[in-house]
Amino acid sequence: MAPPQPLDLDVAVVGGGPGGLAAAKAILTARPDLRVAVFERATLRPRGAALLMQPNGISALEAMDPSLVDGLMAMDPHMGPYWLYRPDGSVVSLMEGKESPQEYIRQRGGRQCMVSWHELQSLLARSLPPGVLHQEVQFDRFQEAADGSSITMHFKGGRPPMTTRLLIGADGSQSGVRQQLFGDGPPIYAGAVSWRAVMPRPDWWPKEPGSYCIFGSPPTMLGTNPLHDGSIAWQAFAAWPEARIDEVGGRSVTYVQDPLAKKEQGEARRKRALEVFGDWCPQVRSLIEGVDPLALTEHAQLHRLPEDCKVWGRGPVTLLGDSAHLATPMLAQGTNQAMEDAVELGRAIAEHGATPEALRAYEAVRQPQAEVVQRKSVELFLAFKSAKPGTPVPQQHVELENLGVWKRVFAPLPRPGSTAA
Ligand SMILES: Cc1cc2nc3c(=O)[nH]c(=O)nc-3n(C[C@H](O)[C@H](O)[C@H](O)COP(=O)(O)OP(=O)(O)OC[C@H]3O[C@@H](n4cnc5c(N)ncnc54)[C@H](O)[C@@H]3O)c2cc1C
Known part of the structure; x- marks a missing residue:
């Protein structure tokens, strides 16, 4: 019998959004010896969106690499007073000092930072070793070996297939990896x-x-x-x-x-x-x-409904970020949750290696935590969209504090050679 061919990669990540890039970063922090690649169909370029990074997401970034938080906080716009206006431009109220959400967070020992989606993506991309991120490469589908020991990835545009031990679908709200795993249709x-x-x-x-x-x-x-x-x-x-x-x-x-x-x-x-x-x-x-x-x-x-997001993976494949637990933006947590996913995936791979057991360990920790946020965000959105004009703006920071989301503080990822490893 011919000896098995060596695989091209240990971990392949589909999607170079914040979730996919953070996943690669976390895995390579914990296991720099692994061959990891991120495949992103687009090029990194500015897009019209900003994100609120919150205490849990910032703590997860810190666990991967404290210099990521230095880079993030260097972009802190130092948000000040909150002005609430009526549609005609008259002022309803002004929240400043102790009343403001950022002071509320600070008093609880947390940090937040408003950053453009592109700048966060660029910060994460710059933190990866050269050659990990492949831009303008569109994943098409995967094929699992009969014994579950490897995956063959197929790409669009005639790029040759590649083999990998693990496949992470971080390909966002319209995830093709999710569709191939579960076929549950659009959100x-x-x-x-x-x-x-x-x-x-x-x-x-x-x-x-x-x-x-x-x-x-x-x-x-x-x-x-x-x-x-x-x-x-x-x-x-x-x-x-x-x-x-x-x-x-x-x-x-x-x-x-x-x-x-x-x-x-x-x-x-x-x-x-x-x-x-x-x-x-x-x-x-x-x-x-x-x-x-x-x-x-x-x-x-x-x-997606939390009930439909109980299972994230199978064999050597899992989901991460919006592909796993797409929520409404009511709690501004999508990216923050993806950072939590990434750090737990890195920790699981540090413990179990690039194996399906690592993916199941990651899912067991993260699925219930992400579900709490997803459930609340759907509930808040239903109230939001049927609200009568004049209904107060939801106090997102209070909701998150009550859910205990900000209390999650992440220990540094084990690094080879460190005492924590
Ligand atoms: C109005 C609004 C406001 C929001 N505000 C916040 C906020 O303040 N804070 C917050 O934390 N979150 C916020 N979010 C949510 C946040 O944008 C998402 O949760 C976050 O972008 C998810 O990251 P991700 O990496 O999982 O997916 P994405 O950011 O969607 O990235 C997926 C990547 O995969 C790539 N891709 C897809 N298919 C393929 C393929 N076949 N091959 C290769 N690449 C592929 C895509 O090009 C993309 O780059 C908001 C969302 C909305 C809609």
Whole structure:
């Protein structure tokens, strides 16, 4: 009998979003000897979205490599007062000092940082050894060896197949790896749409540059926050009829979109946003009317039910991040949860090696934790979308504190040669 062919990789990660890159980082921190590769279909480039990194996600990053947190916090825009405005631009309230969410977090020993999705992705990508991240490589499907000892990965575009011991599907809300594992179809439409963009800070900005401004109330709101480089990010939400879901990309839209190829599409997105916000105050209109249409993203809000996300993997394959536990954005936890996934995956591989046992150990720790957040985010979104105008903005920080999510603090990943290993 011919001797078995050596495998190309120990761990292959599909998807170079925050989850996939962090997974590679965590695995290589704990086991630098493993051959790990990340396959990303796009190139790393700015996209119109910002993320709130919260205490649990920051702690997970620190466990992988404290210099990641230094890099992240160097981008901290030092958020200041929270201004709440009515749609006509009049002030409802101002939360500052002890009342502000960031002070609430600080008092509990936590940190947070608003960062653009692209800058977080770049920070993680830069932390990987050269040659780990492969851009513009689109995964197509996998094939498991009959004895479960390896996976053959097939790619689009005629790239030759590769073999790997483990496969991690970190390919986001429309995960192809998930579909091949479970075939459970596209995510559920949550009944609302969001528009997001990053753009220069407008003239009307409050005099404190770190101000966070929220206009309106559930279910029709626009929130805008500063970024460290003087730009701002905004995101707007509105209930949107299911009958019109195809106009906003349908159920197959990805949460994090590439800049648009066509200006007309951007203009159509702007028009739909103005359908909702066109008679709001000049500040809100200036954001929508002033944005470069190519920087404007639009997506139906999608999620999966916690009941449908009890199982994440099989044999040498598992899921991580949005592919495993897609939630609504109500708790701003998607990326933070993906960081937690990554660190636990790294720990499991440190303990069990690149084996299916490591994947089952990772899933056993993370699935119940992620489920709590997913369940709450769905519950909050249902209340959000059916709220009467004037309903107070959900206190995301209080909800997360009550769920105990911020209490999870991660010990440094064991490193070969360290006493913790
Ligand atoms: C309006 C809104 C606001 C949000 N705000 C926050 C927030 O403040 N804080 C927070 O923590 N989270 C937030 N989120 C959630 C966050 O964006 C996601 O949870 C996060 O991006 C998930 O990371 P991921 O790596 O799992 O997936 P993704 O970021 O979706 O990355 C998946 C990657 O896989 C790649 N890919 C897909 N298919 C293939 C393939 N076949 N081959 C190769 N590559 C492939 C994609 O190109 C992509 O780069 C928000 C989401 C929305 C919609």
